[in-house]
Amino acid sequence: MKVPAAGLPARVRIHEVGARDGLQNEKTAVPTAVKAEFVHRLAAAGLTTIEATSFVHPKWVPQLADAEQLFPLLSDVRADLPVLVPNERGLDRALALGATRIAVFGSATETFAARNLNRTVAESLAMFEPVVGRARQAGAHVRGYLSMCFGDPWEGPVPVDRVVSVAVDLLGLGCDELSLGDTIGVATPGHVQALLEALNAAGVDTARIGVHFHDTYGQALSNTLAALRHGVTTVDASAGGLGGCPYAKSATGNLATEDLVWMLDGLGIETGVDLAALTATSVWMAERLGRPSPSRTVRALSHKE
């Protein structure tokens, strides 16, 4: 039943990350043809922004080592297809294939920057500067991921002003939009609201902010609701909750797109997504991966009496 609530946006753009953020954490090797079909099915289900792959060195993310083979198979997909690029070499590869939307992946904390990027935060921003500049010069849209915006497994809670500082720097490089990541899933709604308010106070327009919540502690959807109340209209999610979890096989990382769509449909917020087609896609993908989707909505809707 559609029952709108006051103070929420009329439309939300879902930034679907399953094919990249989801599959990069899967242990099962997924054939390139299956990935291509996955992206086609996601687009057919109505998703308009589908992060397709990553042009990172295959040594670091072997799951996505087929980016060069995959991307050309998606030329007929009627959706925006951002790709992750870690550095200038990755950007070259992406642009050579005709990518028009790229994303860089930064960290709000020093520890995660050191572990994930082998750099300080300042060094990582310096690395991104020519990537963002050249991408924009080539006419590409640039998204800046900012991970560990709420908590960090080594540093604990992350101060809001620290996140704002790195976010402003990342946008200052020329990023068109920012995706605030709760990488370990610890955030709660007041923290989300406080960070968004602090970003606004620092001059960041809410229209440029997306949110990327993890469901590790079951908090992703209530945090999303808090962000929507603040005016955020870009929400990252992963079809079927793909993406595994650092903790347990059965638990989840990414917010499942289906759980998000269930809430947005109920609130009468337009997404353009056909929930039945999306669920069928996630069930199909779960069969390819040999394990059930962790999405509660997928499980409930796909249950056979």
Next chain:
Amino acid sequence: MKVPAAGLPARVRIHEVGARDGLQNEKTAVPTAVKAEFVHRLAAAGLTTIEATSFVHPKWVPQLADAEQLFPLLSDVRADLPVLVPNERGLDRALALGATRIAVFGSATETFAARNLNRTVAESLAMFEPVVGRARQAGAHVRGYLSMCFGDPWEGPVPVDRVVSVAVDLLGLGCDELSLGDTIGVATPGHVQALLEALNAAGVDTARIGVHFHDTYGQALSNTLAALRHGVTTVDASAGGLGGCPYAKSATGNLATEDLVWMLDGLGIETGVDLAALTATSVWMAERLGRPSPSRTVRALSHKE
């Protein structure tokens, strides 16, 4: 990290339903001594309202057939211990054992009333009338559960005015509080808000309303957040997410108390619950039941590196 948000209550009373609503759906036979230890552990973790068992006929709920044996084992528990009673016979049994808080279980829809109570809604209210009246006369506190407040598996979406009508009648019998159940987990936040507003418009004070959300589609916590924003301060939840699900083994029914406490802790809302002790209790119970807790928070916190 504790970051409060404006417009939320300072304190929430959790009505813990795991020992009754949770265990009544378990296929595993749980020994009475284990149930008693479970309730003691829940109280030790800081829960102050623990629904202990049901005095329904053993033919209908064999899992709780030991109510007479269990209840006396809980005399030293420092918490309120409501018990479910289906009718006058159940009330007699409960009062004879010294129960001071009882609950009746009604339905907002005719189909569920017919299937679950073998009566029309009007007939079920007539059956509850002497139960509630006599309970109050005996000085007992009475909770009225109202199930299928948002959707019904046979009837589909349940009109808000229908729910309000039955809710007002149920309170009119003399119930001290009402628990609004989303028995099949389909609600979304706007629907929650609309029902609460309609109840207020019909003269029902929010202080008498509790919410009972199921997590079948992952919506329980965002619905809870919407209810808290409306001023609700009584929230039902089940330790470890006990309670199974009509759809799939791995999916969940009841909102897990731990997932709720994670959110409330983060928002700085007092519950008196020690999350670590509660999680340890749910892990212990999961071992007794031979399957992992479906609570995301329990899984994340109990993961061993």
